[in-house]
Amino acid sequence: MILSDKKNMKHRVSYAIFFVFLMGCFFFPSRRVETTSEHYSLFRYTGDGHLPVYNVHTKEHVDLVYRDAEGKYQNEALAQIDTLFACPFQQERTTISLRLIELLDHLQDHFGAQEIDFISGYRSPEYNAKLKNRNSRVAKYSMHLHGRAADIRLRGTNSRTLRNYAISLKAGGVGYYGRTQFVHVDTGPVRSWYR
Numbered sequence: 001m002i003l004s005d006k007k008n009m010k011h012r013v014s015y016a017i018f019f020v021f022l023m024g025c026f027f028f029p030s031r032r033v034e035t036t037s038e039h040y041s042l043f044r045y046t047g048d049g050h051l052p053v054y055n056v057h058t059k060e061h062v063d064l065v066y067r068d069a070e071g072k073y074q075n076e077a078l079a080q081i082d083t084l085f086a087c088p089f090q091q092e093r094t095t096i097s098l099r100l101i102e103l104l105d106h107l108q109d110h111f112g113a114q115e116i117d118f119i120s121g122y123r124s125p126e127y128n129a130k131l132k133n134r135n136s137r138v139a140k141y142s143m144h145l146h147g148r149a150a151d152i153r154l155r156g157t158n159s160r161t162l163r164n165y166a167i168s169l170k171a172g173g174v175g176y177y178g179r180t181q182f183v184h185v186d187t188g189p190v191r192s193w194y195r
Helices: 002-027 075-084 098-111 125-134 159-169
Strands: 050-055 060-065 116-120 149-154 173-177 182-186 191-194
Touching (some): 050 098, 098 116, 098 149, 098 159, 159 173, 159 182
Parallel strands (some): 050 116, 173 191
Antiparallel strands (some): 050 060, 149 182, 173 182
16 A cells, blocks of 8 residues: 555656646747756846857858847747857757857947857867867866857957956856967856966
């Protein structure tokens, strides 16, 4: 009798979890699992919903309105960002964090930059491991692996100035790569480094 009750309780809990999951999918049909809650909350630093980006590797210019005037995210534009930020290793894609997109937009707006020079976004585990083998300073558990990091430059803005402002936001990690003059920003824990 006790075993039967325990079994029934397990089934009820399993059904309840499954039901909650289905309701979440129905009421919050966000294409971004990592950022579903972010989608329905205010970010501390947001942009104007317009993100002009230049991919320095593909020479591609993309000018996107990813959020409309009512604050609704545009899935087609977000999919284009996912493609633009794809891993250069076999062009693998992941879902780029909305919070990261908003942060990049905020930086571009703050400095009045015409566009963001995009250097690196998503990295597949295989590609990150290759980079790590070539350079021991590449993080093994990089935020790039989760679509939560980007390496950028802003034309017309000194990279040190960009780094200092990004650090002041306390919005995540900031790395400065002085030799190559680019700044890493991510939405992970607040920290900073110089290489």
